[in-house]
Amino acid sequence: MSRQQADAADTPRGPFTSWVDSAIENPKKVYRAMFFVVVIFFLFTTLFPIYWLLMIALSDSNRVSEGVGLLPVGFDPSSFVEIFQQIPLHLYLFNSFVFAALTTVFVLVVASLAGYAFGRLEFRGKRTLLLTVLIISFFPPASFFIPLFQLFSQQIAFLGLTPPELYSTPPGVVIPLSAIFMPLAIFILTTFYSQIPDGLEDAARIEGTTRLGALFRVIVPLSAPGVATAGILTFIAVYNEFFFSFLLTGTAAQDWAPIVDGIISYQSQFQVRYDLMAAASIVAVVPVAILVVVAQEKIVSGLTSGALKE
Amino acid sequence: MATEQRQQPGWNPVSRLLDWMENLSEESYAYLLLTPAFAVLTAIALWPLWRTFRISLLEDTLFGPAQTGGFVGLENYVTVLTNQNPLLSRPLIDLTGATPFFRQALLVTIAFAVISVLFETLIGFGQAYIMAKEYRGRRWVRVAIILPWAIPIVIQGMLFFLLFNPSVGFLSDPLQAIGLFEANPLTNSMNSFVIITVADIWKTSAFMALLILAGMQSVDKSLYDVAEVAGASPWQRFRHITLPLIFPALMVAMLFRTIDAMRIYGIIEASGVGCGTVPSLSCLVVDTMFGVTQAYAAAATVAFLTAIIIALVIVGYLVALKLSPRGSYQ
Numbered sequence: 001m002s003r004q005q006a007d008a009a010d011t012p013r014g015p016f017t018s019w020v021d022s023a024i025e026n027p028k029k030v031y032r033a034m035f036f037v038v039v040i041f042f043l044f045t046t047l048f049p050i051y052w053l054l055m056i057a058l059s060d061s062n063r064v065s066e067g068v069g070l071l072p073v074g075f076d077p078s079s080f081v082e083i084f085q086q087i088p089l090h091l092y093l094f095n096s097f098v099f100a101a102l103t104t105v106f107v108l109v110v111a112s113l114a115g116y117a118f119g120r121l122e123f124r125g126k127r128t129l130l131l132t133v134l135i136i137s138f139f140p141p142a143s144f145f146i147p148l149f150q151l152f153s154q155q156i157a158f159l160g161l162t163p164p165e166l167y168s169t170p171p172g173v174v175i176p177l178s179a180i181f182m183p184l185a186i187f188i189l190t191t192f193y194s195q196i197p198d199g200l201e202d203a204a205r206i207e208g209t210t211r212l213g214a215l216f217r218v219i220v221p222l223s224a225p226g227v228a229t230a231g232i233l234t235f236i237a238v239y240n241e242f243f244f245s246f247l248l249t250g251t252a253a254q255d256w257a258p259i260v261d262g263i264i265s266y267q268s269q270f271q272v273r274y275d276l277m278a279a280a281s282i283v284a285v286v287p288v289a290i291l292v293v294v295a296q297e298k299i300v301s302g303l304t305s306g307a308l309k310e
Numbered sequence: 311m312a313t314e315q316r317q318q319p320g321w322n323p324v325s326r327l328l329d330w331m332e333n334l335s336e337e338s339y340a341y342l343l344l345t346p347a348f349a350v351l352t353a354i355a356l357w358p359l360w361r362t363f364r365i366s367l368l369e370d371t372l373f374g375p376a377q378t379g380g381f382v383g384l385e386n387y388v389t390v391l392t393n394q395n396p397l398l399s400r401p402l403i404d405l406t407g408a409t410p411f412f413r414q415a416l417l418v419t420i421a422f423a424v425i426s427v428l429f430e431t432l433i434g435f436g437q438a439y440i441m442a443k444e445y446r447g448r449r450w451v452r453v454a455i456i457l458p459w460a461i462p463i464v465i466q467g468m469l470f471f472l473l474f475n476p477s478v479g480f481l482s483d484p485l486q487a488i489g490l491f492e493a494n495p496l497t498n499s500m501n502s503f504v505i506i507t508v509a510d511i512w513k514t515s516a517f518m519a520l521l522i523l524a525g526m527q528s529v530d531k532s533l534y535d536v537a538e539v540a541g542a543s544p545w546q547r548f549r550h551i552t553l554p555l556i557f558p559a560l561m562v563a564m565l566f567r568t569i570d571a572m573r574i575y576g577i578i579e580a581s582g583v584g585c586g587t588v589p590s591l592s593c594l595v596v597d598t599m600f601g602v603t604q605a606y607a608a609a610a611t612v613a614f615l616t617a618i619i620i621a622l623v624i625v626g627y628l629v630a631l632k633l634s635p636r637g638s639y640q
Contacts, residue, residue: 039440043454045512049469050457052480056472065477114347123340129348136355138624140573142592143617144354146599146610147361179354182347210328211339242463242576247596260464260580267468267582274478281465288460296453299460303517304524 050285056278064274079279086270089280091253092262097287099245099258100238102174107185107234108227110178115189116215120201130190137183141176141243148176152248168250173258176244181237185230191305192226193219229302232295236288259284359617365610378607386611412612415594416619418503422590423571426510427564433511434518434563441523459516467580470509471496502583509577514570518563525559526552557634565627572620591616 060074166172485491495501575592585593598609
């Protein structure tokens, strides 16, 4: 090291040359540098498209067709106001929130009951039923879609009775999405519930708590991180879902159309208002982006534990 | 039990119900708790799947109020698989020249699944590697890598629509200049297929990375120390320690991603490409159902075939997992 310092003192050198000299002496430094090059590469590929979307949104609407690079063309943030005036984007967002919240609550309650049974009780056919849940989660939505569409648009009658029209209503989206995303929640909750020591539940039962009371007053609170993980993943999944959200709803915000339809209507109705398309996308991304920043650890642990369990 | 008695069981229906639940055997109680979940799964998954199969055995009626007519057995499967079903929607642009439509959709779906899962696995390894190391700011690197996974499909579609849009996007012109892309890549089948694949890789590599990361973290660290002392190069350590030990986790991750990739629909619609330009199997189901013909039986046939193809993929992966050197796993 001292020789190198002496060298640097002898001849005036730039920081790069001296770094190369030290790297030759210590190859670990090169690996480190390569590692950070890779980190920067991945940060660039994941974040740059989102940054660029923001630059389009901030561009002047008359000049945006010239093409947008690193910086906005002109500067006009008014598109963030205009997106709410052209179409009721806030209503679309609200509908999506309602769908995601209702589905999350419904999935958490039903998957808690199932997770408790799978995680803490012994019964015949446990493996078979768990496997059935897993297999159901593998099937493509397209193979469920035709009968569900017929059912929700009153094309099927049971015993002469037609069920109410669920097409483009909250239950018409929430029920299918609950079924699609329930398997992951069941796997996550089964894992967490099975880890609670039996003694805690027994103690509550001796105190006189009912069976259901023991589940919701003892097991669920003690597994709060697991419940939060399952809830966050379900919420994000429903908010992001395309297939059922798009095909089981109309296109008007008044008819419970979610954000999917809101964004798509910008693509189809406002042909060259790229700044509005980008601004609407940015606004719709913000809720999930916040969730990712706040709950990064939970998402990582939930996806890995839920998916690798079986 | 004391509270139970004070509430006078027998009069209040809620406490009667709770009392009844207290007296169930563990097994009956378990089945009771599973009832809501399985009721939902039956209504939304099992029953529709069964009914899809039944519709696929009926005849399509093109005139009159009813969409389907009499029982025709497996005839729909024969016409679809031999590409003779005239009711499957035809694309505006044919991807592979004369290839008829079902095979074309099958080709697109399988090619998409294979190519995207392959690249996602490679990129996933890279991302998992940088998420595993300890350094300052790792939390934010993880957030950045997960972010695309959390972006709604419709916005992912919008993003790639804009990126490859000839006027606003900056990717079209250079790719066209070097002769890779057409003037408007979003209307060309081959170019659009590449765009859709890149969009999927951008969004879902993170999921693969997380599962690989979980596999990496379960590997005993002392194995690496031993290997390093023994003089193994980083590549040898990866090849002989990491890869065999995370193989089961990797297989599960690839299985999940393959199944998911074979459902592809949203990004095709949302990126403005459209099912006519890049037809996938799910596209074919939706288009046949909502197209001019409203051919429910033909759509149901394709839907059920999609389910069968995915089931075959699952079996394939399970066999690979069982035959692997660490087949004792599970």
